[in-house]
Amino acid sequence: MTVQTLAGKEIVIGVTGSIAAVETVKLIHALRRKGAIVQPVMSAAAQVIIHPDALTYASGRPTITRLSGMVEHVTFCGDGGSASLLLVAPCTANTIGKIAYGIDDTTVTTFATTAIGSGMPVLVVPAMHHSMYRHPAVIRNIKTLESWGVGVAGPRIEEEKAKIADIEEIVLRCERAVLGRPLAGKKVLVTSGACREPVDDVRVLTTRSSGRMGQELALEAYRLGAEVTIVHNDTLPCVQNVPVETSGEMREAVMKYLKKGSPDLYISAAAISDFAPKKVEGKIASGKPVTLDLSPLPKLIDSVLKCKTRVIAFKIGRTPLPEAKALLARGAWMVVTNTPESMGAATGSYRVLTKKTKTGKPIAGTKGEIAALIWQEILSGMKKTGVS
Known part of the structure; x- marks a missing residue:
């Protein structure tokens, strides 16, 4: 039985245009097994990689693919918004740069600007080619996000790629972000x-x-x-x-x-x-009492x-x-x-x-x-x- 550590917590998951987007169905299921309510948001680039219906099916909620007059970014992530956490997973180098400079020209970056401005917890999970992850501007932008209190779940470096962190680690970091940190500093x-x-x-x-x-x-x-x-x-x-x-x-x-x-x-x-x-030293011979x-x-x-x-x-x-x-x-x-x-x-x-x-x-x-x-x-x- 899975402990419902995220029971009653609403997590907005912003999905951007990395091939790692194919892992988000599993990630959403893992969060929901912990009791979380998950609301997917997709950039246009992400929708080329995985269909919004897949995330709607996984989450049980309509995937947000465009912002409307309902100002969804404010409803979930604005001052007094209903969400407990904005999770951007996977987060491309492009999206990291836009968030760091306050550029909100996609659904996901607009959610991020709103969430950071309201002071709610934000966690980004980078995924890209390793050479991109080593780029000085990307390194600087990640440090900028961290200086604002944004959590960063670093990637796994495999096959010359900065692959998305393991689902278990992402879920753990989500739990840490929303459970109040009563042991902070201990x-x-x-x-x-x-x-x-x-x-x-x-x-x-x-x-x-x-x-x-x-x-x-x-x-x-x-x-x-x-x-x-x-x-x-x-x-x-x-x-x-x-x-x-x-x-x-x-x-x-x-x-x-x-x-x-x-x-x-x-x-x-x-x-x-x-x-x-x-x-x-060596191996005790078998067949005799010892x-x-x-x-x-x-x-x-x-x-x-x-x-x-x-x-x-x-x-x-x-x-x-x-x-x-x-x-x-x-x-x-x-x-x-x-x-x-x-x-x-x-x-x-x-x-x-x-x-x-x-x-x-x-x-x-x-x-x-x-x-x-x-x-x-x-x-x-x-x-x-x-x-x-």
Whole structure:
């Protein structure tokens, strides 16, 4: 189930004359799955590439192809307009230049001039040949837009083309633009997923953690406006990814981050290895019993609790409450508990504890839903303690 992060939000999508316009049907569907109401607007050049009926079908709304006496640009994007965001995707070099110079001779550029003038959120998604994207004037024009507060979802540079950003990234940036950014100016550090301790050259010792919970928490922090760093063995869009494999690498990465300065929040969602075997060089021969000697590893959470940062810890087990309360007593700001059944699963049941709660607040759902609920509890706690 997709979390309806954009429920009730009206997004105007301006489509210009890039071949990437063929991706807008998928983009509109992705936005609507998040609950958004989408209103398409097309330039004449875009209509040569994709028919307006395709966007009408995808959005469920008539596509605006010309401005009429109904002054549609003002209705949606003017002062007090109904739209929450103007998204220009794809945005050509030509359109970027026109927006930067206040030229509104197409439907899309007129919407952009109106939206920027009214102060509503605007996000542009460039797509063009790479040589065009490198042009000094295009670079300057993009910087001009950014100086006005316009968001820019940079392209993927592939096959000598500045291709339109991935749909997942565009949707994330839309969410960040319209959700009020309560975490603006905050730095969030997340550890996520399983660690893999080498047994020999081909085998590892690990857990069943998928890393989904930590990833969802990191993405939700980004949506809410934070500067997010996630330490894990994967890659997420829009955040700073620090790749690690072993518990030692994760510890080194976190301590290196902390030496530069404490984050506002540290979320310890990783299933960090408690033990590690002594690695055998080569491959252990199969067919015979093998004994592994496991040595305990230092607890990263113990080191982080000594730092001046708010720590949200996770504790898993059949009866995790006593250990969770012990973590709170040692300085954790919040502890989230769950049982082993939640590990690696798409859904789960969790409990959020603070020093003022005895048994905690139960939450359940998909990992995305749970992440949103955990962040609600974090924001509520920050407000109660006077954290701005």
